[in-house]
Amino acid sequence: MMSYESPCPSVESEDAVYPFNRPDTDLILRSSDQTDFRVHRAILEMASSFFADGCDAFDKRNTGMTSLEDGCLPVCHIDADGPTINLILRHIYPLTIPKVQDIDDALTAVQVSQQYGFRLVTNAMKQTIIRLAEANPLKVFARAALRRREDEMRLSARLSLRYPILEGYVPDLEELSAGTYYRLLVYHRQCGRVAAAAVDDLEWMEGLCGEGNSSLPAFFTCRLCPSFNITPAAIRSKEINVTSWFHALLLTFKQALRARPCGSTMYNDELTGPAMSEAMTCLVCRTSALRDCKRTVEILRETVNRAISLKVCNSIAVT
Structure with missing residues (x-):
């Protein structure tokens, strides 16, 4: 196992908070906003089908996101910001799992966890999205539509049937195209006809x-x-x-x-x-x-x- 050494001074990055700054780790996950998460390969390999292929999985997939810098731990550049990586890691490490209340955080986490093969995290985030959609289906629909997340759009559209669609409003709807909102109204009206029939x-x-x-x-x-x-x-x-x-x-x-x-x-x-x-x-x-x-x-x-x-x-x- 490679011993830990401080990151190269030429790289402008900052360490994540505990426990992802421990000196007994063997890999660095660097976020898109230049936050370094020091992690253990063994844990990642058990939690992720992507990392189970080994750290050369990045090169095999021609992503160019793996680099080994002289005098440093291997660094894997992850296409996600620091808060998202922190959330995912807290689901796979033996830590208290945070309760996600923001739909954008949940949608980002489910997308990244799917991309990197964190199956259990993906399942947990999907349950979180269901919980948030049950409480506010229109908001979840709007945020999912803006991200082109069709599964979550369908889920929230189905849950929106519990409410009179014309009486519901959230500011997020202002960001949708008229066509997207119109299709939601059509779906709601069609389901109303089906239910009455x-x-x-x-x-x-x-x-x-x-x-x-x-x-x-x-x-x-x-x-x-x-x-x-x-x-x-x-x-x-x-x-x-x-x-x-x-x-x-x-x-x-x-x-x-x-x-x-x-x-x-x-x-x-x-x-x-x-x-x-x-x-x-x-x-x-x-x-x-x-x-x-x-x-x-x-x-x-x-x-x-x-x-x-x-x-x-x-x-x-x-x-």
Whole structure:
């Protein structure tokens, strides 16, 4: 193993903070902003498929990023700034892993970790991006679009379905092209149509019937409430008789899903409350209305999410 010696005085660089300035290391990673991270090859080789090929992997790939300076440790020039390298190294060394809160930091780290084969770091950063996108999908979409990161654009576009798209705004959207934002709106509108159509299809009602008539929900069997005939979208000749309060509930769900095409949209007391209040006035429906509504929402959530998952986000890809 090569012994450590101080970097060449002719090179203008500064040492990273502890523990990446230890004297017992055998390799220097030099960032694009001239910060030197003294590291151990063995750790890099275990964590990275790139470094597992040996330090001559840089030369083999004709990147020209490896240099051996007289009187110094080998220096590998990494195409990333100091904070990004620091973040990646803290994921592979036995150190406290920092919690990333900035989407730009996460996107940069996932790009660099993919480039240099740090698989575990890549997976960790993808989970971080999911966490950040769940909290603010429009911001993540905008930042990912500016970096042309299509996977993260699709992820955040899907998560944005939880919110009314026209009511959402983040300053980062100002940096997007009109075309990119338009394609996001188109995707949102298309998913709204898909979600509403999934409710209209009525095939999901088979999950409510159970075995035998005794398990049928009251909104199918009640003869005290006013009733409506509803027709499955795919079978116009078939009619299903339901109570008026359940019919109103389905219409409410469809309207809400057009704005927020996501299964979780229906878990909202403001949506189910009026129908439940009407059901409670019926001597037949009141005994099972809450249970029947809960089961309906569970089945519809799965149905809507499955239908949305088949709607590929190709329309929002970078062009």
